[in-house]
Amino acid sequence: MTKINKAACIGGGVIGGAWAARFLLGGIDVAMFDPHPEAERIVGEVLANAERAYAMMTMAPLPPKGKLTFVRSIEEAVQGADWIQESVPERVDLKRGVITQIDAAADPKALIGSSTSGILPTDLQRDMKHPERMFVAHPYNPVYLLPLAELVGGEKTSKETLEEAKAKLATVGMKGVILKKEIEAFVGDRLLEAVWREGLWLIKDDICDTETLDDVIRYSFGMRWAQMGMFETYRIAGGEAGMRHFIAQFGPCLSWPWTKLMDVVDLTPELVDKIADQSDAQSGARGIRELERIRDQNLVGIMHALKGGDEGRGWGAGKLLAEFEDYLWANARKVDKDLGEAQPIRIIDTKVSAAWVDYNNHMTEHRYLQVFGDTSDGILRLIGVDLDYVRDGHSYYTVETHIRNLGEAKLGDALYSTCQVLSSDEKRLHIFSTIYNKATNEAVATAEQMMLHVDSKAGKAVSAPESVLSKLRAITEAHASLPKPEGVGRAVGQKR
Ligand SMILES: NC(=O)C1=CN([C@@H]2O[C@H](COP(=O)(O)OP(=O)(O)OC[C@H]3O[C@@H](n4cnc5c(N)ncnc54)[C@H](O)[C@@H]3O)[C@@H](O)[C@H]2O)C=CC1
Numbered sequence: 001m002t003k004i005n006k007a008a009c010i011g012g013g014v015i016g017g018a019w020a021a022r023f024l025l026g027g028i029d030v031a032m033f034d035p036h037p038e039a040e041r042i043v044g045e046v047l048a049n050a051e052r053a054y055a056m057m058t059m060a061p062l063p064p065k066g067k068l069t070f071v072r073s074i075e076e077a078v079q080g081a082d083w084i085q086e087s088v089p090e091r092v093d094l095k096r097g098v099i100t101q102i103d104a105a106a107d108p109k110a111l112i113g114s115s116t117s118g119i120l121p122t123d124l125q126r127d128m129k130h131p132e133r134m135f136v137a138h139p140y141n142p143v144y145l146l147p148l149a150e151l152v153g154g155e156k157t158s159k160e161t162l163e164e165a166k167a168k169l170a171t172v173g174m175k176g177v178i179l180k181k182e183i184e185a186f187v188g189d190r191l192l193e194a195v196w197r198e199g200l201w202l203i204k205d206d207i208c209d210t211e212t213l214d215d216v217i218r219y220s221f222g223m224r225w226a227q228m229g230m231f232e233t234y235r236i237a238g239g240e241a242g243m244r245h246f247i248a249q250f251g252p253c254l255s256w257p258w259t260k261l262m263d264v265v266d267l268t269p270e271l272v273d274k275i276a277d278q279s280d281a282q283s284g285a286r287g288i289r290e291l292e293r294i295r296d297q298n299l300v301g302i303m304h305a306l307k308g309g310d311e312g313r314g315w316g317a318g319k320l321l322a323e324f325e326d327y328l329w330a331n332a333r334k335v336d337k338d339l340g341e342a343q344p345i346r347i348i349d350t351k352v353s354a355a356w357v358d359y360n361n362h363m364t365e366h367r368y369l370q371v372f373g374d375t376s377d378g379i380l381r382l383i384g385v386d387l388d389y390v391r392d393g394h395s396y397y398t399v400e401t402h403i404r405n406l407g408e409a410k411l412g413d414a415l416y417s418t419c420q421v422l423s424s425d426e427k428r429l430h431i432f433s434t435i436y437n438k439a440t441n442e443a444v445a446t447a448e449q450m451m452l453h454v455d456s457k458a459g460k461a462v463s464a465p466e467s468v469l470s471k472l473r474a475i476t477e478a479h480a481s482l483p484k485p486e487g488v489g490r491a492v493g494q495k496r
């Protein structure tokens with residue numbers, strides 16, 4: 001896949017700031033131009049929330065964070081950039097001017113995406129010298145988590161540009177969908193606008209308030225949409241006869257006067273006050289950044305659930321996350337560890353994220369197991385048991401774990417883990433891992449684990465191949481000279 005080497009973000013508001021976060025956390029340097037006097041603070045706050053979300057989202061090795069530079073002009077921002085994302089306010093004259101300015105200063109091969117929610121790319125590329133590399137890349141808020149970008153070409157956009165944009169977006173975990181034709185508001189905003197129009201009428205006519213309306217969405221079809229969209233959901237709603245029956249039964253309702261879709265509600269000052277007051281009553285006690293964090297944590301939870309969907313193969317946005325994680329592992333900097341060194345191997349570096357903390361205000365139990373699980377995965381990768389190996393039908397399964405919690409890990413604490421191999425043979429791997437607080441180097445928890453090499457299709461333990469065993473022997477022999485760690489073999493309740 002073709003990586004993005006350097007990105008330029010023109011406009012750093014809600015969307016531009018979140019694009020910058022997506023690129024930076026994908027390891028890409030970003031030059032940002034936004035004349036807003038508080039642009040650095042705003043982007044900094046968005047980035048902080050994005051980093052928090054990524055810490056919850058994945059334990060796959062993200063590349064070192066890219067460097068963010070604020071610059072004073074569009075010309076300076078686009079220097080050396082191969083992806084330029086325009087996210088200035090939704091006005092055709094402003095956007096066209098900015099895009100024409102970008103075009104004049106950028107490398108003629110650099111891709112130029114516009115975040116516009118609905119303006120035709122043909123209208124935006126009108127004055128460009130190299131319009132073939134300009135397109136709409138319409139994202140969804142928050143761009144750093146929601147992976148979709150609608151890719152829409154104008155009359156002068158080349159097909160190759162859209163394909164290249166799609167391939168590049170995959171390297172930052174995004175799914176680019178290429179629309180067959182340009183149309184105002186593309187696909188997503190057409191659908192959203194229809195629902196929004198209807199929602200405004202329901203509030204205006206006092207059928208419900210904003211909170212009730214949101215409840216109707218989030219306790220019902222919102223959940224369905226997140227995992228299956230509209231048409232697959234309705235196929236199921238048609239019962240065994242599927243889509244044809246669904247259309248036969250519910251199609252006629254479309255011509256009954258159920259909706260007010262074609263009437264545009266008059267957004268009078270009174271109606272705006274009414275909606276804003278209801279919205280304040282619904283959510284005003286929490287600030288925007290706090291609401292963003294709640295939203296992000298929920299979105300991560302949904303993606304995690306979808307990652308386990310379809311019997312572990314992953315589904316929708318969760319499958320995409322799993323594919324992105326595969327990509328991150330495949331592209332992680334290979335740490336050349338000396339397998340013959342007589343010291344526990346350092347495996348994981350992480351931080352206690354907000355999602356890991358419980359009502360006792362410290363890292364909750366199962367997160368220790370998660371870090372230990374990632375540590376054992378790390379040692380397995382060192383001996384060649386990686387995702388390809390697992391896909392080929394073999395793996396190590398953990399059959400026993402004993403965790404001891406020795407100290408507290410608090411929100412934001414930096415942690416690292418080490419792993420010592422206690423013994424191994426053709427089938428067994430006996431390890432002892434420790435999680436340390438990075439600031440104090442004090443042990444926070446230990447785990448003793450026994451793993452078995454298995455033929456995962458047959459579901460039984462089998463000998464590992466020599467390619468794995470030779471590496472494992474090197475580590476086991478080196479670690480044999482280490483003192484036995486305190487706590488090995490301890491049983492629960494045993495006196496110290
Ligand atoms: N907010 C949303 O939910 C979504 C917005 N979009 C699109 O993203 C674009 C940006 O929208 P938001 O980020 O919401 O707006 P915003 O108002 O939060 O941010 C716009 C930013 O552009 C900056 N700006 C103004 N003129 C500029 C110029 N000449 N050069 C550089 N920066 C300039 C402003 O200072 C501001 O920080 C729009 O086209 C919008 O339709 C797309 C998807 C979702």
Ligand SMILES: C[N+](C)(C)CC(=O)CC(=O)[O-]
Pocket residue numbers: 117139140141188189192
């Ligand atoms: C409101 N909006 C039209 C700017 C919304 C979008 O474009 C997409 C989104 O994130 O909902």
